[in-house]
Amino acid sequence: MSAANATARALGVVPQMQLAQADTLCPNAHLIEHDLQADIESLCSLAESSQCFSPIVGIEQIDTQPWAGRSLHQPQSIFLDITGIAPLFGGDIKLAAAVHQWVLDQGYWSSIAIANSVGTAWALSNYSRRSQIATDLAKIEKTQSTQSLIPAITITEPNEPIGAATYPLPIEALRLEQSTVTKLHRLGIRKIAQLVELPRAGLASRFNEQLLQRIDQTLHNRYEPILTLHASPELAIEESLEHPTPLRTTIDAIITEQIHRLKRVLDGIGHGVVRLVCRIEMELNAIPIESDIENQSGQPPVARIFQIGLYQPSNEPKHLIWLLQGQLDAHYSKGPSHYWARSISIQATLTAPLTWQQSDLFDRHSTMHRDAIAKLVDSLSARMGRGAVVAPSIQRDPQPELAYSWRPLTGWRKDGKTQETKRKLARAPKRNFSEQQGLEPDADELWRRPIRLLHPPKKIDMQQVDQDGVPLRMVYQGSPLAVVRATGPERIDTGWWQGATQQRDYFRIELSTSTWLWVYRDRREKTWFLHGEFD
């Protein structure tokens, strides 16, 4: 269980709970599978677009072990370096309010803290108003509005000693592993104030390196860098227009020129682009037509962000421009807008060496098609979305619907740090199938699993079974048909730890029309399901 809404929480469902437990507490729950990639993707695009507040934006860097108090092992916070920026917005409070409003416009509720160090800001934003956030979210869920709610903003006093604001917070606010927190709890230490009083030497010998590092970062101003998402200065090219323009052709020309300039820089270091962000600052310029204003819902767009992720590094201007055009087309096809482009910037937020290490001298074929397939995957992903261009992978799981997954071919790494530059298809090529043919009669031999799997399984009307429970007659596509042959049962029981236990007896059946189907009987519900077709 990764997350639960307020209704579910009221029934006692909490994150990190086993699905089976949650199922008993709240049997009618609507379950949605957690999509880690989509989560990270949306956090990253939020971070990319929050550059309207600060040029230095980063995402928290997670450790190898999840932190105590966190249910998900993935980045969830954004850092903005606002050194010297607050006066532009009229002070810290106004800046925080502006950020809060902006996040709200994006459809999220936020908890914001401004502090002197990264660690303190993290601790305050995550822990100082934890209960308030929970009640706020419950209210938002109930009333579907954010009115009359006070934004969760914490700002430290400028003259306050570093980290003093975190003293009343629980020790989890230091970003510690669960084992460290448990150990400290056993010692009766729950608040940071208690921890500060302990002798440092003792901590060093009894706990791991992480605890001291976190104490230093949060309480002693040890330098902690914000790892930014955007490019180093030489890989970012920005152009401000003297007069804003609504013309697509002008924008295209500027982007083309910028990409060529970027290519020259990349050539120098022998790198190719893996992720490219194009940012177009917009400005309300033309006299707005009334019908336009009515159509325009919500806040005016400050900047449009176009991002492309590549399957393998490329520094070919034509390819990059073509990929960007696809996104620009989608934006400009919405009709005339009275927001005109004011400045355009191109950033290569992630680059990688262009040359590929050839893994095997004789592995000629897999390297031969690499460029062509990479281009194909890029262009398909750009138009259809990265979730629509996928590669299969197989997991060892007895439950048929959990034994495989489709992974997007372009994407982010799990920790959100960098894009996966290692090509997902660059795994060691298997031997040619013709060499293996017939050599390995392994457990998952052909015709034991259907070629097409239905999900979810379809309920069927099994009209007749014999005394052993073998199907004899079923209704398929509206007509009752005799089962000529049934192979099975193959009994599949799933573990309790995977949520609702499945107890199924699978049969491969052949109908009188020579159709082959894969059906199962749910032994708990005593009903029959069609799970696949041997099409």
Next chain:
Amino acid sequence: MTPDLPLFELPLSAPPSVLLAEQPTQDITEQPESSAFQKLEQLSRQIREMETAGRPDKERISSGCATMDRHLPGGGHARGSMLELLRSGPGTGLSSLALMMARQAIVEGKYLVLVDPQRQFYPPAMKSLGIPLERVIALQPANHADAIWGLAQVLRCPAVGAVIAEIGTLDDRAARKLQLAAEQGGGLGLFLRDARSARTQPSWADVQWLVRSASRQDQNTRWFHLELARCSGGRTGARLTVGVNSHGQWIEAPTTQGARHEHASTLHLAAQLAQPTRRRHDIAG
């Protein structure tokens, strides 16, 4: 040209063969039969060369099954051609057959692309069919327009050895676009269609197999009745029975049934070339 079949329904590749074939056959009837036959052979070869001029090479891709190859001109499918498998009913085994045929097309490190909007293809079964999963890419397009666009992109890519896609309706322009894309890329387009829809719509495929699931005693082998419904540059009407065993190998039917059918349905080549529209009409009507 039969009057009830309007010209515009014919695929663009058809008219040259119609025009070229009709006039010479009238002259030939007056000549001795052996030279007429030679002339026809020569003409049919010329037509085939013209029709396949856009394809990257003359090399053929074996279907993997010797029985099927025997009925295909040149002993296999042409590179850059489209092939249709027609489904006579649900669960006939079309996808398995298509995957079996694709295996031969994706040797030498080429990729297999599946267009699978419903996300139904089951990777573990594909693995046991001998498909190298690290070279499989699936497209899950949201709508028909994206699917056609994606198919054209994929077929045009030289690194793609085979594409498997379910096709419902396909208008002439889209079909022609796919045909040109396939010729450019040199891969094999394997399209799965419903037999009923394929009869009422023009086809752009070089080869059409009508597939029926067959039943036999051996429970670990899946049997198929195949009928060659269309074959450019070859003879149609051949019927055969092939099986795929539990190791993913082709099995030939032990009986002579296949051969008998083949003999009974043999058509004279001259008849086909002289009246190509009639053959088309049979499929279309």
